[in-house]
Amino acid sequence: MPPHRARRIPEATVARLPVYLQILVEQTELGVESISSDGLAELGGVNAAKVRKDLSYLGSYGTRGVGYEVDYLVYQIRRELGLDHDWPVVIVGAGNLGQALAGYGGFNDRGFPVAGIVDIDDAKVDTLVGGVRVRPMSELSQIVASRNVSIGVVATPPASAQDAADRLVKAGVTSILNFAPVLLSVPVGVTVRKVDMAVELQILSYHEQRRASAAAAGTGGQLHAVPDEGRRGVSA
Amino acid sequence: MPPHRARRIPEATVARLPVYLQILVEQTELGVESISSDGLAELGGVNAAKVRKDLSYLGSYGTRGVGYEVDYLVYQIRRELGLDHDWPVVIVGAGNLGQALAGYGGFNDRGFPVAGIVDIDDAKVDTLVGGVRVRPMSELSQIVASRNVSIGVVATPPASAQDAADRLVKAGVTSILNFAPVLLSVPVGVTVRKVDMAVELQILSYHEQRRASAAAAGTGGQLHAVPDEGRRGVSA
DNA sequence: GATCGCATGTGCACAGATTCACAAGCGGTG
DNA sequence: CACCGCTTGTGAATCTGTGCACATGCGATC
Numbered sequence A, B: 001m002p003p004h005r006a007r008r009i010p011e012a013t014v015a016r017l018p019v020y021l022q023i024l025v026e027q028t029e030l031g032v033e034s035i036s037s038d039g040l041a042e043l044g045g046v047n048a049a050k051v052r053k054d055l056s057y058l059g060s061y062g063t064r065g066v067g068y069e070v071d072y073l074v075y076q077i078r079r080e081l082g083l084d085h086d087w088p089v090v091i092v093g094a095g096n097l098g099q100a101l102a103g104y105g106g107f108n109d110r111g112f113p114v115a116g117i118v119d120i121d122d123a124k125v126d127t128l129v130g131g132v133r134v135r136p137m138s139e140l141s142q143i144v145a146s147r148n149v150s151i152g153v154v155a156t157p158p159a160s161a162q163d164a165a166d167r168l169v170k171a172g173v174t175s176i177l178n179f180a181p182v183l184l185s186v187p188v189g190v191t192v193r194k195v196d197m198a199v200e201l202q203i204l205s206y207h208e209q210r211r212a213s214a215a216a217a218g219t220g221g222q223l224h225a226v227p228d229e230g231r232r233g234v235s236a
Numbered sequence C: 001g002a003t004c005g006c007a008t009g010t011g012c013a014c015a016g017a018t019t020c021a022c023a024a025g026c027g028g029t030g
Numbered sequence D: 001c002a003c004c005g006c007t008t009g010t011g012a013a014t015c016t017g018t019g020c021a022c023a024t025g026c027g028a029t030c
Helices: A011-029 A035-045 A048-056 A070-081 A096-103 A106-111 A138-148 A156-171 A197-214 B013-030 B037-044 B048-056 B070-081 B096-103 B105-109 B137-147 B158-172 B195-214
Strands: A066-067 A091-092 A113-119 A132-136 A151-154 A175-178 A191-194 B067-069 B089-092 B114-119 B130-136 B151-154 B175-178 B191-194
Touching: A011 A035, A011 A070, A035 A048, A035 A066, A066 A070, A070 B195, A091 A096, A091 A138, A091 A156, A091 B048, A096 A113, A096 B096, A106 B195, A113 A138, A113 B048, A132 A138, A138 A156, A151 A156, A151 B195, A156 A175, A175 B195, A191 B195, A197 B013, A197 B070, A197 B105, A197 B151, A197 B175, B013 B037, B013 B048, B013 B070, B037 B048, B037 B067, B067 B070, B089 B096, B089 B137, B089 B158, B114 B137, B130 B137, B130 B158, B137 B158, B151 B158, B158 B175, B175 B195
Parallel strands: A091 A113, A091 A151, A113 A132, A151 A175, A175 A191, B089 B114, B089 B151, B114 B130, B151 B175, B175 B191
Antiparallel strands: none
16 A cells, blocks of 8 residues: 555645646646646646645655656646546436537546436437437446446436436446536435536626626725736636 | 625635525525525535525525525525626637537526627637527627627637637626636636536546545445435535 | 755644524514 | 514634745755
């Protein structure tokens, strides 16, 4: 077993590691072999101390006076995130969003090949989206079992989302990415993350609204606290 | 001016208000007229005290011993989030994702009509997606100006995302929802939110990974800290 | 091999968010 | 009109995350 397994990494850090990873991979492709916490912070739009603290949870993989070796860091982050192998995903719902997700190369490229896409509507079955043929809902379990899928994506209308989640769980999936604007109820031991685009827009709306009423109130000066860099707005 | 404007609402609360709003609107449709912090907490998957504190930032709109009047709360949250009027959005990029977003009814339904979708690739111009005709990039400014758009959505490949953002800003947009996996650099005063689906999957991967290695290490018992309810997993 | 510059790793103080626990106060009941 | 049950609203304690500031230690240079 590796030196110190089982250290718990703060959620906030876990959420940033993929971002660092992305940047590091890009740097590798640009031929960069070494990077400092400052450099990484700049590219990631965060504070350098935060980068160092985040990376320190993985272990002491930097060299004082020098920086981090990009390749090695990529390897370590990948290992920590469990990205040293692919995680096939199954998509439930072949509507607009499901189709876009299946067709979106970004999944495949980043280690999440689409093992299958299923829909409860037989009219959609057998149509081809993003190189994957839509299968009937009845084949869900079989897809999960045969391709060893542990991550499911819910891309159904809100009303069917809970049903989709139930079927995924029954089929053996233990992590769910939910795009439907509803709270999924799942057994303990199953991880759910929710992405709700309307919520994101509403948060932006709040900031717009605020800006507008501040302007109306005649606030002459700075509309927002000035962040680190010159060019960079509120990241709300 | 209303009683106490200009109170600052914590970001964490702002991110939850849309969720409460969604639930409250559903409850209205079910004919529910009054709801307690407990009830709302249950439906939203959060702690009741948090609900009360969140709502208290809006003002004292509840009735002790009774709860909150659903209609009135909807009205207040809408007002606070700036959802008392529509916010037309413009989408840059008519690829898979852009098309799905344009076709996704959820935007329109929730106060964010698609004012236009533009693409830099002339081959895509004039095709019809989700009832909206794709326009050339050159018309971006005109769309923003004429429809009074302040929110832009970046749905381009990563390499073009910064360019898209620059054009949006130049056209007068002050909030951007970015789906490209890159850090956008924008002037101070422009708000950016990033949604990266691969990042979400990678976070799930981390939890899967953890589960797997915990199991391998022979952890007999509970895999995760038990959350509030029986049925409900890690919400990571 | 001693010295110096530089970037990491971390102790510490601060800020923000969450949760507890309870006083305040509304509405119904006798 | 006094009492009681119930739920809000909020002070205070706690937990989590952030960022500063500096000691630590590596590598290059002389």
